[in-house]
Amino acid sequence: xxxxxxxxxxxxxxxxxxxxxxxxxxxxxxxxxxxxxxxxxxxxxxxxxxxxxxxxxxxxxxxxxxxxxxxxxxxxxxxxxxxxxxxxxxxxxxxxxxxxxxxxxxxxxxxxxxxxxxxxxxxxxxxxxxxxxxxxxxxxxxxxxxxxxxxxxxxxxxxxxxxxxxxxxxxxxxxxxxxxxxxxxxxxxxxxxxxxxxxxxxxxxxxxxxxxxxxxxxxxxxxxxxxxxxxxxxxxxxxxxxxxxxxxxxxxxxxxxxxxxxx
Amino acid sequence: xxxxxxxxxxxxxxxxxxxxxxxxxxxxxxxxxxxxxxxxxxxxxxxxxxxxxxxxxxxxxxxxxxxxxxxxxxxxxxxxxxxxxxxxxxxxxxxxxxxxxxxxxxxxxxxxxxxxxxxxxxxxxxxxxxxxxxxxxxxxxxxxxxxxxxxxxxxxxxxxxxxxxxxxxxxxxxxxxxxxxxxxxxxxxxxxxxxxxxxxxxxxxxxxxxxxxxxxxxxxxxxxxxxxxxxxxxxxxxxxxxxxxxxxxxxxxxxxxxxxxxxxxxxxxxxxxxxxxxxxxxxxxxxxxxxxxxxxxxxxxxxxxxxxxxxxxxxxxxxxxxxxxxxxxxxxxxxxxxxxxxxxxxxxx
Numbered sequence: 001x002x003x004x005x006x007x008x009x010x011x012x013x014x015x016x017x018x019x020x021x022x023x024x025x026x027x028x029x030x031x032x033x034x035x036x037x038x039x040x041x042x043x044x045x046x047x048x049x050x051x052x053x054x055x056x057x058x059x060x061x062x063x064x065x066x067x068x069x070x071x072x073x074x075x076x077x078x079x080x081x082x083x084x085x086x087x088x089x090x091x092x093x094x095x096x097x098x099x100x101x102x103x104x105x106x107x108x109x110x111x112x113x114x115x116x117x118x119x120x121x122x123x124x125x126x127x128x129x130x131x132x133x134x135x136x137x138x139x140x141x142x143x144x145x146x147x148x149x150x151x152x153x154x155x156x157x158x159x160x161x162x163x164x165x166x167x168x169x170x171x172x173x174x175x176x177x178x179x180x181x182x183x184x185x186x187x188x189x190x191x192x193x194x195x196x197x198x199x200x201x202x203x204x205x206x207x208x209x210x211x212x213x214x215x216x217x218x219x220x221x222x223x224x225x226x227x228x229x230x231x232x233x234x235x236x237x238x239x240x241x242x243x244x245x246x247x248x249x250x251x252x253x254x255x256x257x258x259x260x261x262x263x
Numbered sequence: 264x265x266x267x268x269x270x271x272x273x274x275x276x277x278x279x280x281x282x283x284x285x286x287x288x289x290x291x292x293x294x295x296x297x298x299x300x301x302x303x304x305x306x307x308x309x310x311x312x313x314x315x316x317x318x319x320x321x322x323x324x325x326x327x328x329x330x331x332x333x334x335x336x337x338x339x340x341x342x343x344x345x346x347x348x349x350x351x352x353x354x355x356x357x358x359x360x361x362x363x364x365x366x367x368x369x370x371x372x373x374x375x376x377x378x379x380x381x382x383x384x385x386x387x388x389x390x391x392x393x394x395x396x397x398x399x400x401x402x403x404x405x406x407x408x409x410x411x412x413x414x415x416x417x418x419x420x421x422x423x424x425x426x427x428x429x430x431x432x433x434x435x436x437x438x439x440x441x442x443x444x445x446x447x448x449x450x451x452x453x454x455x456x457x458x459x460x461x462x463x464x465x466x467x468x469x470x471x472x473x474x475x476x477x478x479x480x481x482x483x484x485x486x487x488x489x490x491x492x493x494x495x496x497x498x499x500x501x502x503x504x505x506x507x508x509x510x511x512x513x514x515x516x517x518x519x520x521x522x523x524x525x526x527x528x529x530x531x532x533x534x535x536x537x538x539x540x541x542x543x544x545x546x547x548x549x550x551x552x553x554x555x556x557x558x559x560x561x562x563x564x565x566x567x568x569x570x571x572x573x574x575x576x577x578x579x580x581x582x583x584x585x586x587x588x589x590x591x592x593x594x595x596x597x598x599x600x601x602x603x604x605x606x607x608x609x610x611x612x
Contacts, residue, residue, distance in 0.1 A: 050510055074513030085505040087369055087429070088558040093280060098501050102513030109494045111283045111561075156512065 001026060001192050002047060002077065002160050007056035009039075009046050009216075016042040018216040019056070024160060024192040029182060031203035032196045034213035035237055040196045043213070044162050047194070048079055060160075074102035078158035080149050080166050086138045092148050093133040096120045099155030123154040126181055142169040150178055154185070161185065161193040167202060179206045200254045204228055204246070212236060228252040281559040289562060293569035300573055301351065304580040305343045309587035312339060345478055346470050350579040350593070351572035352481040353470070353538045354548075356530035358571025359489045361545020362552070362564050366499040367523045368421070370429045371550065372608060375410075375531045376542035378432070379439030383413025384528075384535035385466060386443050389450045391536075399476050403484075407532030413439055414524050468541030468594020470579050477537045484533040489568035491526045495519055496560035503558065541594045543601020544571050550608065 002024040009017040017039045024030060032040045045051045047058055049065045058065040060076055078099070100116040112120075124130045127147045137145060146169040153161060161182060167175040183206060185191040197203050203210055203224065210227040212220040214236050220227045230243045233254060240257040247253075279285075306317055312335050319329035325340045357375060364373040364380075375381045387409025391401040420435035447466065454462060465472065492499070498519045501509035510516050534541070552567040578596040585591065 048511060050507070070510070070515050071513040074511065079508075079511040081507060081511070085369055087371060088366075088503050088553065090500075090504070090558050091280070094500075094557075094559065095504070097280075098504065098508075098512055101497060101501055104497065109497055109561075112280075152512075 001061060002194075003057075003059040003062075004043075004047060005057045005059070007043070007046060007058065008054045009042055009051055010054050011051075015216050017046060017053075020213075020216075020218050022211060022218065022221075024194055026159075026190040026192055027186050028208040029186055029193045029195060029206055030209045030211060031207035032194065032211045032213060033198070033200055033203055038213040039216040040213055041164050042216075044079070044164055044194065044196055048077055048162060049073055071102040074156060074158070076158050077160045077162060078153035078156040080153045080161070080163040082165050082168060086145075089136045089138060091134050091136055092124070092129060092140070092151075093120060095137050095148055096124060096129075096133075096151045096155050099123075099152040102156060119155055119157065120151075123151045126154060127151040128177065143171060143174055146170055147174065147178065150181070154181070159189070159191045161191060163193060163195045165196060165198065167197065167199065175202065182206075200228065200233075201246075204252050204254065205249060224252055228254055281557060281562045286562045286565065289556065290565050290569060293566060293573070297351065297569055297573050297576075300576050301344075301347055304347055304576050305339060307580055307584055308338070308343060309584065310335075310338055345475065346579070346583075347576055349478055349481060349537055350470050350575045352478070352485040353534040353541055354544055354571035354573070354575025354578075355485040355489060355568045356481070356534040356571070357541060357544040358548035358552075358567040358574070359485070359492055359564060360527040360530040361571075362549035362560070362567040363492045363499070363523045363527045364545070365549055366503045366560055367520060368418075368432060369503055369505065370432050371553075372429055372433055372546070372605070374543065374546040375527070376540055376545065377440070377605070378413070378417045378436035379443055380410050380413045380417065380528070380531050381535050381540035381542070382440050382443035382447065383409040383411075383416075384532045385409070385540055386446050386450065387532065388536045389447060393450060393453050399474065402536040403477065403480055403533045406536035407529050410528035410531040410535070411524065413443065414528050418524075464592045465539040467592040468539045468597065469592040470538045471583070471590055472538075474537065477533075481533045481537045484529055485568070485572075488526050488530040489565060491522065493561065493564045495522055496564055499523070499560045499564075500558075503560070539592070539594065541575065542598045543605065544575060544597055546608075547597070547601045547604055548574055550604065 004020055004022050007017060007020045008015065020043060032043065034040055042051060046053050049058065060068060060073065065073060097112050097116060097120050100112060100119065103116065104110040124133050127150055129144065129147055129151055132140065132144060137148060140148065150166060166178060170178060182193050186193055195207065207224060209221065210224050211218050212227050212232065219236065220232055228243060230241050233241045242255045242257055243252050245253065302321055305321065306312060306314055313331065316329045316331045317339055320327060320331055320336065320339060323329065328336050331339065361374050364375065364378065365371055384406040387405035388402050391405040395401040417435045417439050420438060421432040451459065451462065461472065498514045501512050501514050502516065502519060506516050548571040549563065549567045552563040552570055556562050556566055575593065575597070579593040582591040582593045582596045
């Protein structure tokens with residue numbers, strides 16, 4: 001669905017992403033992990049066509065992304081970013097309806113159709129925000145706002161979801177809800193998701209594939225069991241880690257071992 | 264992190280979604296109010312006109328004198344009505360430009376006068392006055408050029424490494440405003456002393472020197488500009504919530520930015536060329552529009568355009584009647600209302 005071939009990005013004379021090749025497949029969740037500054041968010045922004053690449057190709061359903069217009073891309077790729085600027089009061093419903101922009105018949109103008117409203121209502125239910133739909137965004141808690149961002153991305157009906165730290169502001173239960181929403185989309189509507197996260201155990205629990213990045217390069221990729229090995233993680237994060245089997249899922253479980261604790 | 268400065272424009276928590284129907288009804292009501300204001304305000308002034316005969320003459324669009332004397336007829340159609348129509352064009356233009364800048368720059372404090380864009384247009388107009396005095400048509404063109412240059416300067420200055428914060432934008436506006444003010448002083452020195460007083464009034468925003476040639480230009484630009492920005496309102500709705508997000512959702516950010524900069528500069532340029540720098544209209548009116556109708560630009564931009572026209576018509580009527588037969592510059596009245604509101608907004612952002 002979405003492919004990157006030998007992708008490199010640099011700005012300010014610094015290489016941010018180097019020779020990354022990846023492919024998102026229907027029904028699969030791919031997680032990107034790695035230390036701060038590894039180029040994870042830059043990679044995500046480049047896949048969406050937002051940041052210019054230095055070399056390589058991004059293909060959307062086999063078509064080079066630069067040949068597609070902006071609204072066409074937005075009907076296929078949705079992004080959930082980390083922050084929203086809310087200097088003007090908008091309601092949750094208005095905010096989520098923003099996700100329908102790319103489906104309007106005239107760009108920049110027009111009114112929401114019945115179908116737009118129907119989609120918005122259904123994603124609000126999916127993200128458990130129906131009761132808050134007429135509230136103002138700036139009255140919500142951080143977690144509720146994060147879910148509204150997710151709802152807006154789902155409202156685009158894009159088959160490819162790019163998520164940048166989607167669970168950063170969420171409590172445990174809403175982390176699970178949000179990820180199961182992503183999982184359902186992938187299973188039922190044959191979507192594909194790419195998730196940038198710092199939470200390695202969360203990645204271990206929900207991802208089909210993991211890409212491990214350091215200094216702009218993908219240095220390991222594969223299933224959670226293949227990538228989340230102590231020697232690899234110690235090398236990348238420069239901290240001792242303990243990897244054992246998760247008591248419930250049996251998948252890998254990563255625990256950092258702080259040196260002052262081990263003394 | 265998430266910015267919650269929107270308490271600046273606090274409003275009732277629950278609000279119905281804006282629909283085409285609501286927009287049309289709102290605009291029709293406001294247009295009717297504007298028409299009523301144009302008629303009523305043309306009856307007010309230092310010279311008392313007979314009400315019934317004046318209404319009759321207005322209803323006939325000036326084809327019949329309805330018993331008015333030639334002097335009264337001329338006061339109504341040659342002096343008051345052009346001035347009121349110019350006030351409407353200027354108010355509509357400035358409020359529309361303000362609403363456009365606010366959405367694009369994601370800043371409820373953005374306003375052509377406060378950002379120095381009016382001063383840019385003023386410098387352009389003055390250059391036209393001093394060097395091409397005989398060619399009236401150069402005024403709006405150079406005013407537009409000045410406004411566009413000032414817009415780009417403020418935009419570049421406001422974008423710091425950490426992105427454009429509201430405070431940074433206002434500071435950039437102060438820098439551009441003060442710099443251009445000194446340019447204005449330099450150009451003023453080049454003028455002959457007899458013109459300086461009318462010139463000072465013009466700088467403060469003054470509608471008394473209504474030019475017959477520029478009136479149709481100002482009205483055309485006001486209407487076309489409001490339409491052009493309204494047609495990009497849905498893009499602006501998303502841009503208001505961040506450029507990155509808007510891009511992700513399918514907005515051609517670069518194109519919309521150019522449209523808003525050019526259209527807003529045209530609006531500011533044509534109104535400054537005609538009436539000088541009328542301040543705060545672009546701040547007060549879009550704020551009131553959002554407060555009463557919500558942040559959806561599809562309704563708040565046309566409502567601001569109509570509201571701005573209404574506001575400046577009323578402010579100018581106050582300016583020319585309150586100490587009649589003397590007149591105040593209309594900018595003094597709008598600033599008197601706008602400055603306290605600006606302080607209020609600044610405290611809440």
